[in-house]
Structures are given as C-alpha cells and as structure tokens.
Amino acid sequence: MANWAQKLKLHHLQTLVALGEQGNLTHVARMMNISQPALSKWLSQLEDEIGITLFERHSKGLRPSEGGKLLLQHAQRLINDLERSQYEIARFKQGGLVGSLKIGCSPVATDCVSQAILSLLNEMPTLHLNIEEKVMTPLLHDLLAGQVDVVVGRVGGRALQLPLNYQVLYTEPVCFVARPHHPLAARAQIAWSDLAHWRWIVWPTGTPIRISIDNALVDNGVMLPENTIESASMNVSTNLLQSSDMISILSLRLAQRYASQGHCPMFLLSIPTMLRIHDVIGSTF
Template sequence: MEDSHAARRPRHQLKTRQMALLMAIDESRNLHQAALATHMSQPAASKMLKDMEELFGVTFFERLPRGMRPTIYGETLIRHVRMALDNLAQGQSAIAALQAGLSGQVRMGVILTPSMTLVPQAIAATKAEAPRLSIGVEVGTSDVLVDGLKRGRLDFLIARIPAQEEDLNLVYEDLSEETECAVVRLGHPLLAHTALTLQDLGSSVWILSPRGSILRHQFDMLFRRNGLAAPINVIETTAMSVIKALLQQTDFLHLMPLEVARYYAASGELSILPIELPCNMDSYGLIMRSDHVLTPGASLLLGAIRRVHMIEKPGVKNLTA
C-alpha cells in the first residue's frame, strides 16, 4: 500500500477519535483491546484504521499472528499524534483555568481620578466579556493601596508609588498626569470673582486629604511657594460622600483632580472656581508585583484598562531603574 508519491499527497486532518484509536493500538498492540479502550466495536475500529491508512496511502500497523506493531509510518504519525493530544490537553487545562479565573474574584485598588474616569469604562467592558467575574474596587490613597498590594489584599493598582517606597518587586506602568483645581457648590460667592488669587482663598474653609498625603503636601507647598501660609481651617477626609455633602451645604472649598471636577460640573453637582492652581500631582499608573502572577480575570480587567486608556506600547519600569 506504500506509495512513492505519498509525500506529495495533500495534507489530511485527523479527527480526535481517530488519533485516540492510533494511541490505543500503539499502547495495547491489539485491535480488540484498542476498540474497548476507545468505546467502539472491533469492526468499527478496524474500518477506522483502514480508512486512515487509505487516506494517507500508507500502512500504519503490521498485522501479526498475535497482535500488531507500528510501521515506520505508524511510528512517525503516532509520535506527532501524541504531541498533538498533549497540546490539546494543555489547551483544555488552560481553558479550565481561564474559566475558573473569569468566574472568580478580582480586587483592584485605585486613586480618585481614574476611579471616576478610566475604571468605570474598563469594568463595563470586562463585565460584558466575563459576566460571572466578581470585581472589587478599593478607592484610597496611594500609600494605603500600595500596602494592600504588598499584603496580597489587592491584585493590582492604579495609583502612585510613594516616594519612600523601596520594594523592588513593584512594577510601574505610567498612565497619566493629574492636574488639581478648586471646587465649590453651585452659586458660591467666589464664583462671581473674575480675578481670584491664592490670597483670596487662604481664609476659606478647605476640605483636604489628611496631612502626610502627597496631595496635602502639594497643596501646602502651593501656598508657601507664593509667600503665603497654608490654610489652617481644614477638614480632613477622603470620603467623597462626605465631601460632596459638605460642599453642597456650605461655602467650603475642596481641592479636586480636574478630570473628576469636570465630571461633577457636567452633572450640575459642583462648580470649578475660575483660578488656575499650579498644583500638579506626579503621574499615576498601573502598579503590580513582579513576583505575583495575575489570575486570568485580573489579566482581563488589566487589558481592558489599557485599551480604554489607549496605550499601545506601555512603558514599564522597575523601581531599580
């Protein structure tokens, strides 16, 4: 049955059932036992083997008085079939792992600005692809979030790496810069001023992040660089529900990321004071641990964040750089 033109024959694709039969015959060297192992009758197994040999134009097994043994063609095909079945098993395992991740839980930490702009769109895209994936979002300051990441409470962050952080296992991927502005309630008296200065704002009551935070330091330095004392009539909180309630019911001021302020201004909840504050925060970005492997679900959410932010070639840098 061997054909000198076999090498020029068109390529044929074996079905999984046919490959299983080949492996079973190779292991048992007996067609009857191979048929039992693959849950088919012996005549059906014999016909399937014959069909494969006719398809390829070669004999895969020698028929012996007491069993079968593979020919050189059979040994070659069996070797490749074994690799193909191993790859298929690995693929099935990978899919099972992926399904487990997509139906599991992801916990991310995020600072305020991306929590209002980037994260909602990324979560919506992720949930559309993986409805059973549970996504937890913790909003806080960078120092608290980084601690949560290092303790394993969070899978990854959108935040800043604190200046004093020395953990070399943290990997940072830059996303965006952040500009701050001052916000007040609708109809606030200061909105009527056309030429506001920092001195005009110094005596107001401010709602600020706690002392020791990066934003609070930048705010205080803003006044000091202009020869003014930092405001002392301050309420310290990062709870947005408290901040909004205080702003809407009083004449207090609040330092807020410009992107977030625009969101509230567009919804008619708050107003942005007509003064430019040279108070820019350091860039924020994705923070992960180099010694932590993300679950498939976490990787899916991370990919959605990158796509929403339209990062085509993310620049990754390690703290050792």
C-alpha cells in the same frame, strides 16, 4: 532558599501575622492553641535561624522590627494567595473558569477603572472581579500585603519609594471647587489672599495629591490655612461643599464628573498661577 523558609508551614505564617497584629505572646498562644512557653521558644528559634530579631520585646508586649515587618508582609501575602487559590479551585470544581482580579482604585480613578473593566470583561467574560475604593495610602498597604493585585490612582510622593512597579496612565490638572453660588464664583480671577479667607477641605496628610499641594504651596512661600478639614471621604466632602462656603481641591476630571452628574453641582474656581499643579494617575502592581 534558606532552610528556615523551607520549614515554615501555613500555621507558622498565621502565627507570625497574629503576633504582628496582637503584639502579645499570651494572646496569640491562646489563639493558636499552644502554650506561651512553646510559642516563645519557637519564635526565638526562628529568629536564631533567620539571623535577625523579628520582634522587639518591651514592657507592653512585642513590636515588629524592620526585618520583622518585611517578613510579616510576605507572610500575609502568602496567606492571602492561599485563600484565593481555595476560592478559585472551588469555582473550577463547579465548572467556572479560573481567574480573579482584585482592583484597588482611588476616587479620582473610578472613571478610568470603569472603562478598563468593561474592556477586560469583553475579553474575559467569566473573570471574577473585586473592586475596592479607598485613598492611596491604605490601598498601597493592601497591595504590599497581597490583598489587592493592582492599584489605580494618584502616583507620587513617598509611594514611589515603595518596592512596587508603576505605570503612568495620564496626567491632569487639579482645581479649586466650590458650590455654584459661592461668593468667589462671580470673580474672573482669584488670588491666594482670596482663597485664604475660606475653610478648605483637603485630602489627608501623606496622600499623593496632598503632598503635591503642600509642595506647591511651600515652593511659592505660602501656607495651608490652619482651619482646614482633612477628609478621605468624597461623600462627606461633597456634602460639606454643597451646604457651606467651604472650598476644596480636586482633580479636574473628578470635579467635572461631579458637576456633570448634577447631584453635586460645583463651580470650578480660577486657580492662581502659583498653585497650578498636575495630578499623575497611574497603575501600581
């Protein structure tokens, strides 16, 4: 291990993370109760020891360099691990079994995660679980930062380029959905030209399912309608579907779950052949 890493202490890691978040030496110096010149000197010395520029200086403050982002990622993970160890030791002192797991899941994977949790608790009944539901992009950011231990959701696109381990759990088709009395609901087959007349609700740009949809459209020479709504909120999306003639694209399993629960009935529209794509659901750790 390099000497510079051996010299770093917890408050150094906290200072680095604060610099990454604040981007201002004066503000961070005040937060850490040190002088601004002392902080600037320490940062310069650290950069000299590491041999790279951690923060780029500009007129408005500091911006992490690519190397700085890498160090900040590890610093945040170490801080999170230490905070968790404090929690688990406190549980141990109170007589509880040490063990915790933070799970991040996307909306499409909630059924899969729920089943896995029940099996896990049968084997480890005193395990402390923390479950967070988001779309994949912020979940993967949380995973890289050490804020969650495992992520279950759609796998694909730029996510596969991240330095993470992946395991495919299953694949399933995606489908167009709309409210039961939508004008398209009575049609046996729907063409692209039919879908183009209605406002779409789609997942945000950059999410795995959106990338798959965009790629499928490009491959077949069609474009996403201009008046689409990007939504990462299933509650908002389902409310809009119930209250309007908008259409959306969901994984088949998720669409069937919402339809079977009754609180958000949907009609699965027949998908044009050119738009048939599959959702890859996997765990990332």
